[in-house]
Ligand SMILES: Nc1ncnc2c1ncn2[C@@H]1O[C@H](COP(=O)(O)OP(=O)(O)O)[C@@H](O)[C@H]1O
């Protein structure tokens with residue numbers, strides 16, 4: 109479960125009054141997620157989520173919260189964080205039970221864990237709208253799970269893997285460092301990205317997308333990396349990791365109908381699919397072999413992204429037709 113810190117009803121009621129979000133009717137711990145403490149809070153004015161940040165530093169949080177606010181104000185369906193009326197509106201970071209906290213709108217619906225081409229198209233189109241809407245977001249924070257982190261973390265996980273896996277980690281990391289030094293990479297359009305937009309971070313209701321959430325891995329990186337992370341989750345078969353060409357084409361066509369891909373993006377798409385697989389293989393190996401004290405849930409299976417990476421290396425998919 110993901111209630112690491114208990115919140116007294118009285119404290120939540122007082123906070124929601126200060127935020128002018130109404131009178132608390134129900135406060136319910138959310139039994140999902142692994143990073144933060146989350147509660148659903150229902151008031152006479154609406155439904156909200158109260159999050160207490162258990163690990164993220166208060167210095168990192170304004171980027172995520174203000175990005176969500178910015179996107180919400182630009183019409184992208186994401187949880188909108190609330191500030192105390194009368195205080196600076198960019199001050200979205202609150203304190204509850206001695207922890208940094210936020211109150212955001214609750215999205216309607218549920219995650220679609222067995223998506224079809226139509227779901228993938230909706231996510232692709234909304235991702236492109238989100239990238240464009242974030243172009244003028246004034247804050248900047250790097251993708252903290254980007255290349256620099258892979259270079260730091262691969263040596264940490266190497267002692268825990270077999271020689272074949274170690275060889276793949278080393279060679280793929282070398283390949284990604286080589287790609288990152290290329291002129292095509294320098295030409296990739298960049299901006300704030302979600303960076304973890306898996307099936308469980310998107311809501312649908314009656315087949316319609318109702319929102320993206322869990323922005324706590326967001327950062328400034330190439331838009332293509334965000335696309336690759338999505339393709340590697342939404343458009344592969346679980347658990348084999350095999351590429352699903354129909355879903356990938358639907359995703360890319362919808363994305364490109366909102367923002368056509370640049371030539372550098374079309375060129376580097378196969379490399380970036382490998383990058384997206386490497387990123388989550390490394391983080392899952394790290395979580396699996398070096399578990400954090402507070403992690404209460406069983407870590408995700410690292411071998412899934414090893415399979416996805418091997419497939420991406422052996423069979424670079426021909427996706428270009430869908431991108432122009
Ligand atoms: N804004 C929201 N609207 C609706 N449900 C939410 C919202 N935020 C979180 N949830 C629910 O809480 C669960 C855990 O949230 P998540 O952000 O994944 O937690 P963690 O950051 O701890 O991994 C989600 O799977 C979702 O069901």
Ligand SMILES: N[C@@H](CCOP(=O)(O)O)C(=O)O
Pocket residue numbers: 141142143304306309322388391392408
């Ligand atoms: N999507 C990542 C894990 C990130 O955790 P989250 O539950 O906070 O989205 C993975 O599958 O490895």
